[in-house]
Amino acid sequence: xxxxxxxxxxxxxxxxxxxxxxxxxxxPYYDMDHEIVRQxxxxxxxxxxxxxxxxxxxIETEFLKKFRDEACIISTGGGVAINAENRKIMRRSGLxxxxxxxxxDIYKRIxxxxxxxxxxxxxxxxxxxxxxxxxxxxxETGHIQVLTEGRTLRQILEYLVFQVKRLKGEHLLK
Numbered sequence: 001x002x003x004x005x006x007x008x009x010x011x012x013x014x015x016x017x018x019x020x021x022x023x024x025x026x027x028p029y030y031d032m033d034h035e036i037v038r039q040x041x042x043x044x045x046x047x048x049x050x051x052x053x054x055x056x057x058x059i060e061t062e063f064l065k066k067f068r069d070e071a072c073i074i075s076t077g078g079g080v081a082i083n084a085e086n087r088k089i090m091r092r093s094g095l096x097x098x099x100x101x102x103x104x105d106i107y108k109r110i111x112x113x114x115x116x117x118x119x120x121x122x123x124x125x126x127x128x129x130x131x132x133x134x135x136x137x138x139x140e141t142g143h144i145q146v147l148t149e150g151r152t153l154r155q156i157l158e159y160l161v162f163q164v165k166r167l168k169g170e171h172l173l174k
Contacts, residue, residue: 081141
Protein backbone atom coordinates (compact mmCIF):
# COMPACT_ATOMS: atom_id res chain seq x y z
CA UNK A 1 0.00 0.00 0.00
CA UNK A 2 1.15 3.53 -0.73
CA UNK A 3 1.13 6.54 1.57
CA UNK A 4 -2.09 8.01 2.90
CA UNK A 5 -2.07 11.81 3.18
CA UNK A 6 -4.52 13.86 5.22
CA UNK A 7 -4.92 17.45 4.01
CA UNK A 8 -7.13 20.25 5.25
CA UNK A 9 -7.18 23.52 7.12
CA UNK A 10 -5.78 23.75 10.63
CA UNK A 11 -8.27 22.27 13.07
CA UNK A 12 -9.82 19.94 10.50
CA UNK A 13 -8.71 16.88 12.49
CA UNK A 14 -5.68 15.71 10.51
CA UNK A 15 -3.54 14.79 13.53
CA UNK A 16 -6.31 13.25 15.64
CA UNK A 17 -7.58 11.17 12.72
CA UNK A 18 -4.08 10.26 11.53
CA UNK A 19 -3.10 8.77 14.89
CA UNK A 20 -6.31 6.73 15.13
CA UNK A 21 -6.18 5.65 11.49
CA UNK A 22 -2.62 4.44 12.07
CA UNK A 23 -3.84 2.18 14.86
CA UNK A 24 -6.77 0.81 12.86
CA UNK A 25 -4.80 0.17 9.66
CA UNK A 26 -1.62 -0.95 11.46
CA UNK A 27 0.48 1.58 9.54
CA PRO A 28 3.05 4.03 10.91
CA TYR A 29 1.84 7.60 11.40
CA TYR A 30 3.81 10.80 10.95
CA ASP A 31 2.83 14.41 11.53
CA MET A 32 4.62 16.38 8.83
CA ASP A 33 5.09 19.50 10.97
CA HIS A 34 6.52 17.46 13.87
CA GLU A 35 8.91 15.66 11.52
CA ILE A 36 10.10 18.95 10.02
CA VAL A 37 10.66 20.37 13.52
CA ARG A 38 12.66 17.25 14.41
CA GLN A 39 14.72 17.37 11.20
CA UNK A 40 15.42 21.11 11.37
CA UNK A 41 16.02 21.29 15.12
CA UNK A 42 13.80 24.34 15.51
CA UNK A 43 10.09 25.11 15.79
CA UNK A 44 8.05 26.18 12.80
CA UNK A 45 7.72 29.77 14.11
CA UNK A 46 11.55 29.81 14.48
CA UNK A 47 11.98 28.54 10.89
CA UNK A 48 9.59 31.25 9.65
CA UNK A 49 11.42 33.92 11.64
CA UNK A 50 14.93 32.85 10.64
CA UNK A 51 14.39 31.80 7.00
CA UNK A 52 10.95 33.06 6.01
CA UNK A 53 7.83 31.34 4.74
CA UNK A 54 9.26 30.68 1.26
CA UNK A 55 12.09 28.58 2.74
CA UNK A 56 9.63 26.73 4.98
CA UNK A 57 7.56 25.83 1.91
CA UNK A 58 10.74 24.50 0.23
CA ILE A 59 11.40 22.36 3.30
CA GLU A 60 7.87 20.93 3.00
CA THR A 61 8.53 19.99 -0.64
CA GLU A 62 11.87 18.39 0.26
CA PHE A 63 10.07 16.43 2.98
CA LEU A 64 7.47 15.09 0.53
CA LYS A 65 10.17 14.10 -1.97
CA LYS A 66 12.51 12.37 0.45
CA PHE A 67 10.52 11.16 3.47
CA ARG A 68 10.61 7.41 4.05
CA ASP A 69 9.82 5.10 1.19
CA GLU A 70 7.21 3.13 3.11
CA ALA A 71 3.48 2.79 3.38
CA CYS A 72 2.46 5.21 6.11
CA ILE A 73 -0.06 7.85 7.10
CA ILE A 74 1.01 11.49 6.99
CA SER A 75 -0.96 14.43 8.34
CA THR A 76 0.25 17.44 6.39
CA GLY A 77 0.73 21.05 7.40
CA GLY A 78 -2.17 23.36 6.61
CA GLY A 79 -0.30 25.21 3.85
CA VAL A 80 1.36 22.30 2.06
CA ALA A 81 -1.31 22.02 -0.66
CA ILE A 82 -0.76 25.60 -1.87
CA ASN A 83 2.32 24.46 -3.80
CA ALA A 84 1.52 22.78 -7.14
CA GLU A 85 4.57 20.49 -6.90
CA ASN A 86 3.43 19.30 -3.46
CA ARG A 87 -0.05 18.55 -4.79
CA LYS A 88 1.47 16.53 -7.62
CA ILE A 89 3.83 14.59 -5.31
CA MET A 90 1.04 13.65 -2.88
CA ARG A 91 -1.42 12.62 -5.58
CA ARG A 92 1.23 10.50 -7.33
CA SER A 93 2.67 8.83 -4.24
CA GLY A 94 -0.46 8.06 -2.28
CA LEU A 95 -4.11 8.41 -1.50
CA UNK A 96 -5.09 11.92 -0.40
CA UNK A 97 -8.06 12.58 1.86
CA UNK A 98 -9.29 16.18 2.07
CA UNK A 99 -10.80 16.63 5.54
CA UNK A 100 -13.42 19.27 4.87
CA UNK A 101 -15.26 21.24 7.54
CA UNK A 102 -16.99 24.60 7.51
CA UNK A 103 -15.01 27.61 8.69
CA UNK A 104 -17.34 28.09 11.67
CA ASP A 105 -16.75 24.49 12.79
CA ILE A 106 -12.99 24.88 12.46
CA TYR A 107 -12.95 28.27 14.16
CA LYS A 108 -14.69 26.83 17.22
CA ARG A 109 -11.87 24.27 17.51
CA ILE A 110 -8.91 26.59 16.99
CA UNK A 111 -9.89 30.02 18.32
CA UNK A 112 -8.34 29.56 21.78
CA UNK A 113 -5.43 27.27 20.81
CA UNK A 114 -2.18 28.84 22.08
CA UNK A 115 -0.13 26.43 19.94
CA UNK A 116 -1.33 28.09 16.75
CA UNK A 117 0.52 31.41 16.48
CA UNK A 118 -1.30 32.34 13.27
CA UNK A 119 -4.64 32.09 15.11
CA UNK A 120 -3.43 34.32 17.92
CA UNK A 121 -2.05 36.94 15.53
CA UNK A 122 -4.99 37.01 13.07
CA UNK A 123 -8.55 38.23 13.21
CA UNK A 124 -11.42 35.85 12.58
CA UNK A 125 -11.95 37.57 9.21
CA UNK A 126 -8.30 37.08 8.21
CA UNK A 127 -8.45 33.39 9.14
CA UNK A 128 -11.67 32.96 7.17
CA UNK A 129 -10.08 34.58 4.12
CA UNK A 130 -7.08 32.20 4.45
CA UNK A 131 -9.48 29.24 4.83
CA UNK A 132 -11.31 30.11 1.59
CA UNK A 133 -8.04 30.75 -0.26
CA UNK A 134 -6.57 27.37 0.74
CA UNK A 135 -9.77 25.34 0.36
CA UNK A 136 -9.57 25.16 -3.45
CA UNK A 137 -6.06 23.72 -3.19
CA UNK A 138 -7.21 21.06 -0.71
CA UNK A 139 -10.05 20.16 -3.07
CA GLU A 140 -7.62 19.92 -5.99
CA THR A 141 -5.21 17.75 -3.98
CA GLY A 142 -7.66 15.32 -2.44
CA HIS A 143 -8.68 12.13 -4.20
CA ILE A 144 -11.53 11.86 -1.70
CA GLN A 145 -13.29 14.73 0.05
CA VAL A 146 -14.40 13.81 3.57
CA LEU A 147 -17.09 16.00 5.10
CA THR A 148 -16.36 16.11 8.82
CA GLU A 149 -18.98 18.54 10.09
CA GLY A 150 -21.56 17.00 12.39
CA ARG A 151 -19.70 13.67 12.40
CA THR A 152 -17.89 12.06 15.29
CA LEU A 153 -14.24 11.00 15.02
CA ARG A 154 -15.47 7.41 15.01
CA GLN A 155 -17.83 8.00 12.04
CA ILE A 156 -15.08 9.76 10.08
CA LEU A 157 -12.60 6.97 10.86
CA GLU A 158 -15.06 4.30 9.75
CA TYR A 159 -15.47 6.14 6.45
CA LEU A 160 -11.68 6.51 5.97
CA VAL A 161 -11.08 2.81 6.71
CA PHE A 162 -13.93 1.83 4.37
CA GLN A 163 -12.41 3.89 1.53
CA VAL A 164 -8.90 2.51 2.08
CA LYS A 165 -10.16 -1.08 2.11
CA ARG A 166 -12.38 -0.47 -0.93
CA LEU A 167 -9.49 0.96 -2.92
CA LYS A 168 -7.13 -1.77 -1.75
CA GLY A 169 -9.68 -4.32 -2.97
CA GLU A 170 -9.66 -2.60 -6.37
CA HIS A 171 -5.83 -2.78 -6.28
CA LEU A 172 -5.58 0.98 -6.64
CA LEU A 173 -3.46 0.94 -3.51
CA LYS A 174 -0.43 -1.32 -3.57
